[in-house]
Amino acid sequence: MIDVSHLWKSFGDKTAVHDASFKAEPGRIFGLLGPNGAGKTTTIRMINDILTPDEGEVRIKNVIAGPQTQKWIGYMPEERGLYKKMKVGEQLLYFAKLKGLSTSEGKKVILHWLERFEASDWIKQEVGELSKGMSQKIQFIATILHDPDIAIFDEPFSGLDPINSELLKTVILELKAQGKTILFSTHRMEQVEQMCDDIALFNEGQVVLTGNLAEIKSSFGENTVLLEFEGDGGFIDSLENVRINNRSNRFAEIRLLEGQTASDILKKAIEHVEVKKFEQVEPSLTEIFISTVQSTKGMGSAA
């Protein structure tokens, strides 16, 4: 549905996106992840035909991104905004018309969505009079009111209150159930683990890893130990050939590196603390990200 192939984009002497390729399929949620400044937003803007790639191409339903493909996409940018002095209804109608809906179609879907979000009373209010949470809802409606086949959200959960976060999650899962293609970017790994079917990991403008999330995880094997304990966890610092990703005074997520085994760790743990839980699992996304970035860097320096 969305086919990004060998995209390049630079601004001046800074390369923002560096040969990025990935595919997002209908009925699935695709996550772009990576730290801030990794090139996610630039890539999303190229998918939306807001920016033009220097090289490579974006195809939507096999059509090169352009005015025609813009109609198929609903896009909620990271920097969200509405006309403050415009009434909710008029504003939504304007966005609907820009996406190619007629006035009557637009009015119909606006009423439907406002009702769905229990916001029908606001239709005549100016956006500037609404609370932040309310205008966030209007923003969701503006994104999806033209019933796009593709929904793209850039950092959708940043700045949302918990209620709207849940609402958005529900909407995204509904869209998925309807067979839409969903793509969102985030720098928060746990959101991706909860929601995404496929991912692309971005680092410094490059896609360092992409594919089915479950397959990626299992390809890393069960190389991680989750340890829950009571007592002094100081021994963890003395472990060799491990990487500690997530740690509190009762819990540690330990990645086994070469030359280290789970049973060795278990032995040491029993010597020092009372073990409550010991489990060998697939690595977390954070761990996958860190090890991937390190291995590509290693490759870079070796070459």
Add this chain to the structure above:
Amino acid sequence: MNFQKVLIVLEREFFFRVKTKMFWISTLLVPFGFALLIGGSIAIQLWPQGNEEVLAIIDETGVLSEPLLAEDEARYVDYQGKTIEEGKQDVQSGVIDGLLILPGSILEGEGEAELIYKGSGGISLLESVRGDVRSIVREQRLANAAVTDEVRELFDSRVGFTSTKLNEEGLTEEDNTLFYSAIGFILGLIIFVALTSYGTIILKGVVEEKTNRIIEIIASSIKPIELLVGKILGISAVAIVQFALWAVLFTGISAATTPIVAFVMAQQNDGSEQITSRVDLAQSAANGESIEMSQAMEAATNPTASTELPFQIPEIPLSLVLYFFLFFILGYLLYSSLFAAIGSTTDATSDSQQLMMPVFIPIFMAYMFNVQIMQNPSTTFATIVSMIPLFTPINMITRVAISEVPFWQIGVSVVLLLGSIYGVLLISARIYRIGILQSGGKVGFKDLAKWLRQSN
């Protein structure tokens, strides 16, 4: 460019602005304010002047006080028999406002008339007293010299002077250069004000979309050039509607008030001599107004009454109105795309001041050139300046209003202006397209040059 999308943007920009209270307030207030200003200045011109001060005459010639008293009974009082000292005391105590001393030698052309007063009345009092004294002394001296009536007539006659313009058909017409100079300057001024104010509206609109982060949603639906063109056209539609409403309202107001003004002025002309004393003035203030009003109403409804202004307003040719709209629209298109480009490079209106200067400078320059062009619209300087596209909208309309500008000059200036609009729009669109997505950091002229070369 997809014109359907341009139309959607145009529609929003137009209706959004036309629906605001500010639009209607300014649309309604400006013509009333203008009418008030004109009415006010006419009223000040017509307001009875002088006649307020009472002056006592000590006439040492013995022959001048009588004609002076006859000249203005309300002003002059005869102080025959009183000394200058006594007169001064009366001035001091406020019994009289001034003491006019006419020495005996004045009839021989040697002495000077002297007015002793406390300064109230100002220049207009001095002017009118000087006039009175001069004419009466001259009369008396002519009488003393026993000149014949023919000579006296020579003195009284005035030399007429009138100018006549030869137009292209070889017909002579009345010369209204003064009037058209004023019209030309005012039209230039209106375009000046319109360019700066509607330009600022464009700039604010662009900055709003950028600071409110709406731009990215819009950019994911339409091309920046479509947004830019829709915005410029939408606001120009607002401007056209506003000007049309102003024209209608102003014509309406002047049509409604002309008979009243005409009547008041007619009253003033033959009524000014009737109002001769303070008492009369007070009376007319007490009930005169209502009388005048009812008479004015009558005049307005009765076509046989005098409803014509005592002077004739020269006709404003239709071609001038059309040229005004042409240069106004073209000037607006040229400058608004510049303002939009600048707006796109900034995050807040305050940031844009520095970048706005280069756009304001040519507008102000054109305005300053106009002061000179108004006085002499046909110099080489005026011709050249009015054909430079940045100045054309303001300077050419002034020239067209005042003088017969050869058609080829208008044609060339319009072609140059259209060419510049196209060029500026292309450049502005490039800056705009990149500028609207840019956030953070100050943008300088160097960056702009870089953006022009950069692809989207």
